[in-house]
Amino acid sequence: MSKDRIVVTGMGLVTPLGCGVDAVWQRLLEGKSGIGINDRVDCSDLPAKIAGLVPDIRSDPSGIDIENVVSVRDRRKVDLFTVYALAAAEEALTQADWKPQDEQLRNRTGTIIATGIGGFPVITEAVHTLEQKGPRRLSPFVIPAFLANLAAGNVSIRYGFKGPIGTPVTACAAGLQAIGDAMRIIRSGEADVIVAGGTDACIDRLCIGGFSAARALSTRNDAPEQASRPFDRDRDGFVLGEGAGIVVLETLEHALARGATPLVEISGYGTSADAWHLTAGPEDGSGAARAVQACMAMAGASPDDIGYVNAHATSTHVGDRGEIAALRTVFGDAIGKLAISSTKSAIGHLLGAAGGVEAVFTALAIRTGMLPPTLNCDHPEDDFADLDFVPHEARSVDIRAALCNGFGFGGVNATVAMARLD
The missing domain is CATH 3.40.47.10 (Thiolase/Chalcone synthase)
Known part of the structure; x- marks a missing residue:
């Protein structure tokens, strides 16, 4: 395995603080919080009623415009974790200026996008449909919508990337393992460029109820922005959030040869x-x-x-x-x-x-x-x-x-x- 220097040439973000690297970073440095009352899910009988939800563009200029990411027709084919990955990947690839049309370049581009749970809300909704309306009412897209590797799969299909593809499903370490795996694959010589990172969107009743049963979630419902308190003696659990973070990785030599701007080294x-x-x-x-x-x-x-x-x-x-x-x-x-x-x-x-x-x-x-x-x-x-x-x-x-x-x-x-x- 080579010891080529691996660099980041593109980055993309979808977070509870908004979408887009510049907007999210500014809000983070300003001390803003993306945690609030969970108005997406009925939490009336759940201990935790707060979450870090990705804002919609209709309520926040930096929110996600889902219809701009996935067409109305195709929306039923993908769960939210895939939508978030597609949005973050588009930003990262645009910054990296890497959307190759040449077949050989596509063959040398990989996609390693992790998730912790995948399309969990699709699973829970499908169970409800099955029990209440019967199997004939199930969508033919249930399985491809919830499979964990379909965020990577959809990104690969959208851009025609035919190199190595993978999906670490290693809980909360998954996103970093995707980046580490990508680094190793590039150094092994199997790919020249890899889109890597993590995505998750599983803020639903079962997920909240399950983490609550494990006594893992904060119940500081009267002060959502103060609920996530790392290292503080008064902390009472974590706050469930959602989003995606994607980077484009390649060797320093490859980046410079094609005129890309290396942003930081993965050392x-x-x-x-x-x-x-x-x-x-x-x-x-x-x-x-x-x-x-x-x-x-x-x-x-x-x-x-x-x-x-x-x-x-x-x-x-x-x-x-x-x-x-x-x-x-x-x-x-x-x-x-x-x-x-x-x-x-x-x-x-x-x-x-x-x-x-x-x-x-x-x-x-x-x-x-x-x-x-x-x-x-x-x-x-x-x-x-x-x-x-x-x-x-x-x-x-x-x-x-x-x-x-x-x-x-x-x-x-x-x-x-x-x-x-x-």
């Missing part, structure tokens, strides 16, 4: 398994630490090289503490100089899309020299007193390298390292 990737518990990592964060260490080893980075970590931190007690324990293992006494923030405080937890979205945020932090804040971090736990969580307000800092973490149910851990290109 390392590490992944590991906890082999510990279905839904929680070990208290010492040892599995997460192994992923971070493997990532930094690939990047050839020391703790002093890393200026920022976009933490997975979901706003759960076990998860937040395990991640900090992992970072203490890796960074030791140098952790006090490290800026750590959780952008989930502004958008909620996007499950399989989290890694893709947060990878874009991490790249933007390096490129702009602005660190996104951790909202609602009013009272960090006492043993976090030595840590810099970039509370409340964005900060201007010149950083050369950063990490992005993603950890998921089943004990899956992933970390991606990024570096500034001079």
